[in-house]
Amino acid sequence: MISLALRSLRHRPGGYLASFLVLFLGSVMLMSFASLLDTAQGDAVDTGSEETLTTLASVVGGWGLLLVVFAVTSTLTLAVQQRGADMVTLRSAGATPAQVGRMIVGEAAVLAVAASVCAIPWAIFGGSALLDVLIDTDQVAPAVSYSFGPIGLGTGTVITLVAATLAALVTARRTARMRVAEASAATANGSRRMGRIRIAAAVLFLAGGVNLGVMTIVLDHDKSAEIMQTAGSASILVAIGLALLAPALMRGVTALLGGPLQRLGGVSGYLTVQNVRRRADRIGTALMPVILFTGIGSGTFYMQSIENAATAAEGVAKTTEQRNIETLNFVVIGTVVLFACIMLVNVLIAATTHRSREFGQQRLIGATPRQVLRMVTAEGVLLALTGVLFGSLASLATVLPFTLARTDDVVPDAPLAIHLSIVAIAATATLLASVGTAWRRMRVPAVEAATA
Template structure:
């Protein structure tokens, strides 16, 4: 199985590109914050000086808890799509007598190999960013001049170990379905979407939503002097709520698709009708595309609104909790989280659209032209963007309201309209061209070849 796994990776490197990028980001992120912790711990007491900010350890902890969770969320999402793109091959292995244990071993080998390939680049990037980050923190007076990133392999080893553990745990869950069902059924299911969202997933989504609500309450009950803690609780709540959205995504996606179906069919009678039927008929696939967009909008919108609310409160004299260092820290955190969310969005949209090649071939065989398919994909991309923006905005609104309650006493945050416009535009620029460019490639070629499952 080891040789087969590696051969599969060499034959179809594109299927593992998204997973490789996600693991690279996860390893680099853990290395970054691990190096900052190591810098604080290994600095002699004589080299430390009182800082004007929260301190390097607090900064690393506050950044790390959100960024690391976000990075691993991206890894799990990318791994799921890497396995989905191999579904047919894994099903064929089951039909030629491969056991469920062998299939799971093959997946584990692929995860281990990808993690090892991304470890060294992730380490290098993580240490480089840690040094640059520490230099900026020292410039702002939040760390002593004598603090340096130490030369130690421990943060790097912890980063690779954590990424590998998350990848293996996710692979065990993702490979369970294909490895447990009968071989013939596995082959049939490789190109279909069937069944309903299971009760365990639904219960997990409800539990995540409950946890997010508790974190929102925790953020809202913080005092104005604890703005950092309120902000971290609100941001963590937004991430937990987005996990709940991911778990219950098919229900939310189907509901929103139904709500948006009437205007879509009126504005685009032909392509709109087909796009709406596709989206509502394949709720799981739609959910997979919508959730990364919601992640991008939800996290970015939460950070932007919280920062604007804190600045507005400081300028109006309601509180003095905002400083130049606070703004810089939030901007740095926003950049990091937006990077993760953008990678997840692109990975997912490309994978979801590329695996629809047989579906596009069938439509062409019954008379649809490439131009008609691209019009259909355009409508689908716009609907996907709209649903992701709506879900992300709801999560960001809840988190920002809790933060605003803690800072100003009012649940009405100060919304930066222009910045939100850039967030929505960025989501659209990632989603629509990503779907259309991948779709343009997927519909290229002879329909009969695509229908037979030929893949690049």
């Protein structure tokens, strides 16, 4: 099955392009920050600089591992779902569940190794740029020189491989254990029930986020660094918990808005509702990064804005520690939000590209290209609205507790432009990725697309 995995990757590289890109970007992020630990071991590094470098590498390393595992699991799940017919054929031909599972894990491991190797030069550039930022903001001494060594290389490579393997095991577990008849039905109608493990994990993440929000309120409010750590982590955990429930959330929103959409949208509205209902699990995979991007971006950027306003209201100048925390927040969250945005575009392009055959079949039975594009646009709007809604709810796990802790108010005195900017980026990226890809697919003749 390992040799079959290699042949599968060689003959169908496009099927795992999205997973490779996520692994590559995740490896670049992890190696860039982990290399700061190599830098911290230099001879000319003073105690303060070493502490800053170690803290930054540790914070991003922890969240980076969690997000990379989550992102790779999402894209691998999508890739395996898109190859449902292949999995059914293998099972029908006599392949055991363990063999199919080994093939999926083998493909992921090969992708992880290739992505890690390709990421090395980009990680060196990224780590050097991070050090320059820290030096320019007086958080690290100018005498410190950048070093990319065994910690950065080993940490990035091992974590990427572990993330890919864990994600593949999670993906393979359910796929491999499905009976042939059940797998055939799931491939035909594109729907599956969420597993108990996934639901349990979602509940744990949601509970963890709520717990951190409560801790933010009850901690010593004079220690802004501590409450920023708990508050910032709260929205990340809640966003991941909601993202795990994405298929159920998508079904719920469709049930609520399906009737009006069908009445107002005509043929395109009808197609939209039917597709979303039938493909809720796959659309849910695309919904995940929208929730993550909106929730993490809004929550953490608002938190820093609230902190800045509270400091200014107290009439005191920012201390060196406060400036360090602000820079750390912007670097860390900027990196995480950028990763989530790229993941969003990556998953949507992969999901829409795979629907070329579906688009061709719809055109052959009478739908016009304009109607198909309207359907994809309506799906994109529904996806963006759902992602923004639940991402905004996730951000409240950070915003409300932190506002109460720092200002004793419930509603933050912060510009609405922050949230509107995050929402605009999420909606624009969602629509451009889905509609733009569908428009390119429309240029392929219907017969050719339907028989591909």
